Amino acid sequence: MNLVDLVEKKYANPNVAKLPEFKTGDLIEVAVRIKEGEKTRTQVYQGTCIAMKHRGQVNGHFRVRKISDGVGVERVFPFHSPAVEGVTIITKGKSRRAKHNYLRTRTGKAARVAIDYSR
Numbered sequence: 133m134n135l136v137d138l139v140e141k142k143y144a145n146p147n148v149a150k151l152p153e154f155k156t157g158d159l160i161e162v163a164v165r166i167k168e169g170e171k172t173r174t175q176v177y178q179g180t181c182i183a184m185k186h187r188g189q190v191n192g193h194f195r196v197r198k199i200s201d202g203v204g205v206e207r208v209f210p211f212h213s214p215a216v217e218g219v220t221i222i223t224k225g226k227s228r229r230a231k232h233n234y235l236r237t238r239t240g241k242a243a244r245v246a247i248d249y250s251r
Contacts, residue, residue, distance in 0.1 A: 140190045145212040148188070156181050156232055157225025157245045162196060162209055163217040174217055177207060180225070180245060182232035187211065197235060199243070204236060224251045 154160055161178045179198030186192035192211045197204060209216050226248035235243050 143190055143212060145214060145216075147216070147218075148211050151211070151219050152221055154181060154219065154221050155225070155227060156184055156230060157227030159222040159225065159245075160196065161220040161222060162207075163219070164209070165215045165217055178222065179205075179207075180232065180235065182206070182235055184230075197232075199239075224248045 158181050159178070160181055161176050163174050163176055165172055166175050177196060177198070179196040181194055182197045183195040184192075185194070187194075188211070190212050193208050194211070195206055195208050197206045199205070224247065225245035227245060232245070235245075
C-alpha cells in the first residue's frame with residue numbers, strides 16, 4: 133500500500149456511501165454542520181448542483197448554487213467532508229451537460245433547469 137492509499141483511507145468519510153445518487157442540474161438540500169463558538173448546529177443549504185468533480189474519490193466535490201436576495205451564492209462541498217451530514221434530492225433536473233456554469237449569467241425564469249419526470 134503506497135502513501136496515497138494510506139492518506140485516502142485515513143481521511144475517507146464513511147457517510148459518502150449514504151449520499152444519494154444525484155447529478156448536475158438537480159435541486160438538492162445539503163445539511164451542513166456549522167460550529168458557532170462552543171455550539172454546533174445543522175444548517176440546510178438548498179440550491180442547484182451546477183458541477184461535480186471526482187465523485188467517490190477523496191478529492192471529489194460538488195458545487196451548489198442558489199439565489200439569495202437577488203445575489204447568486206455558490207458553495208463547494210467536498211464529498212468526504214465531515215461537515216456534510218447529508219444530501220436530499222428535491223427535484224431531478226433534465227440535463228445533458230456535465231457543468232451548468234451558464235446559470236451564472238442568467239436571472240429569473242431563465243436560470244431554471246427543467247424537471248425530469250422520467251427519472
